[in-house]
Amino acid sequence: MLSGMLIFGLLAGCGSNVRLDPPTIPTPLIVKVPASIGLRMPAEFQHFVHDEEIIGREQWSIDFGSSNAALFTQLFGFMFERVTLVSATDDPKDLAIDALIEPSIEAFEFSVPNQSKTESFAVWIRYRIKVYDQHGDEVANWPVSAYGKSQTSSLSGTQALQRAAILAIRDAAALMIMKLDEATGIGQLAAARARANTAVVSEEEPPSDSE
Amino acid sequence: MTVNSRILRNPIMVVGALALAGCITSRVEDARINSTGIEAGEGVVVMAKSYHLGNETEEKYIQCIERGLARGASSLRVIPHREFVDSLFPWFEPRTAPSETKHLPKLMEYPGVVDRIAQQKVRYIIWLDGDTERVAGGGSLSCAVGPGGGGCFGFAWWQNQADYEAAVWDINELEAAGTVTTDVSGTSFMPAIVIPIPLIARPQAKACKTLADQLQRFIVNDGGGDSA
Numbered sequence: 001m002l003s004g005m006l007i008f009g010l011l012a013g014c015g016s017n018v019r020l021d022p023p024t025i026p027t028p029l030i031v032k033v034p035a036s037i038g039l040r041m042p043a044e045f046q047h048f049v050h051d052e053e054i055i056g057r058e059q060w061s062i063d064f065g066s067s068n069a070a071l072f073t074q075l076f077g078f079m080f081e082r083v084t085l086v087s088a089t090d091d092p093k094d095l096a097i098d099a100l101i102e103p104s105i106e107a108f109e110f111s112v113p114n115q116s117k118t119e120s121f122a123v124w125i126r127y128r129i130k131v132y133d134q135h136g137d138e139v140a141n142w143p144v145s146a147y148g149k150s151q152t153s154s155l156s157g158t159q160a161l162q163r164a165a166i167l168a169i170r171d172a173a174a175l176m177i178m179k180l181d182e183a184t185g186i187g188q189l190a191a192a193r194a195r196a197n198t199a200v201v202s203e204e205e206p207p208s209d210s211e
Numbered sequence: 212m213t214v215n216s217r218i219l220r221n222p223i224m225v226v227g228a229l230a231l232a233g234c235i236t237s238r239v240e241d242a243r244i245n246s247t248g249i250e251a252g253e254g255v256v257v258m259a260k261s262y263h264l265g266n267e268t269e270e271k272y273i274q275c276i277e278r279g280l281a282r283g284a285s286s287l288r289v290i291p292h293r294e295f296v297d298s299l300f301p302w303f304e305p306r307t308a309p310s311e312t313k314h315l316p317k318l319m320e321y322p323g324v325v326d327r328i329a330q331q332k333v334r335y336i337i338w339l340d341g342d343t344e345r346v347a348g349g350g351s352l353s354c355a356v357g358p359g360g361g362g363c364f365g366f367a368w369w370q371n372q373a374d375y376e377a378a379v380w381d382i383n384e385l386e387a388a389g390t391v392t393t394d395v396s397g398t399s400f401m402p403a404i405v406i407p408i409p410l411i412a413r414p415q416a417k418a419c420k421t422l423a424d425q426l427q428r429f430i431v432n433d434g435g436g437d438s439a
Binding site: 025026027028029030031118119120147149151167170171173174175177178 | 262263267269270297298299300301302304305306307321322323324327
């Protein structure tokens with residue numbers, strides 16, 4: 001029985017499962033964008049799993065768990081004055097937000113030391129950030145390509161891959177902090193909405209009775 | 212009598228211990244651009260040049276340099292690099308870290324950066340570039356196991372090269388202070404007549420010690436002048 005299981009195991013090849021713990025990023029040294037945003041995260045984004053067989057070698061399964069949801073919630077909390085988590089059924093028109101952000105993972109790749117002929121694991125993640133205005137119209141569609149690398153010299157294989165994935169996520173966070181507002185114009189949306197609200201308020205104000 | 216003194220008094224054991232190390236040749240030199248010096252309480256940070264730029268410096272090498280700078284008669288206060296990077300997030304990430312001193316004035320304009328650096332009393336940032344790799348090898352070694360026992364026969368050798376450069380940036384002056392480089396070549400041998408006898412050279416460890424020692428002298432500036 002035991003030998004049968006061993007033989008089956010050998011025939012099936014080696015497999016490695018990596019599960020990421022939700023990462024945290026340090027409080028960034030930035031000024032918040034004065035905007036109120038909604039954050040809508042699709043189910044497949046919140047529970048992203050990547051399975052891949054490296055031909056003739058190993059089967060890898062990388063489970064992000066709630067890492068992406070935790071990161072984006074924390075990140076946007078640092079970046080914007082107000083963040084509202086929005087479900088798939090919520091209509092942005094009913095929410096007092098300047099913009100709705102919907103992230104997704106468009107591509108995920110990794111390499112193991114045998115492939116790269118180095119002692120490193122590397123991870124590439126391409127996120128897609130879609131931004132909608134308060135009416136639900138798409139106003140920006142921005143790809144965020146992130147990269148992380150970790151060596152195996154002081155970590156086991158699965159730990160090094162975990163570390164590379166966390167570094168890729170952190171790289172994405174750094175890129176978004178630097179470029180998100182410029183690439184998507186969320187700050188401008190917020191400013192335009194604030195101007196529109198001010199105009200409406202002035203129109204509604206009764207004329208002054210100075211006479 | 213301690214174990215060490217027993218070993219030292221036995222010449223055969225001393226010769227045997229020396230023979231178990233491979234051959235190493237090393238070179239270290241510095242190129243000074245500006246004068247250095249460090250006040251009490253000031254510290255240094257050791258960082259790897261970004262892997263986005265193709266650098267492969269090993270994490271364990273960075274830690275080795277950190278330990279090396281923090282010990283000895285000219286020990287320096289070393290701020291752990293991960294702690295420093297976290298405290299200045301996101302401005303020292305592999306993607307965002309300044310690659311040249313000309314980027315430092317812009318970096319200092321970001322909110323909170325000057326204060327965080329001042330809080331930690333960081334005087335110098337040391338950027339490491341380089342790695343250790345196998346550059347040659349050869350020979351043949353085969354082992355066999357039979358009912359009556361086993362053994363190996365043959366001879367194998369390999370050569371590792373550790374090349375590192377440390378660029379020292381003076382954060383007070385926002386300019387480069389200079390560079391320290393080390394090149395260490397180590398050849399290891401493995402002769403085997405029944406039992407393999409490894410004669411291992413450790414060039415990375417040697418490159419760590421020589422670079423850390425030279426960096427201490429470079430920063431404290433007790434070498435009495437410029438060298439190249």
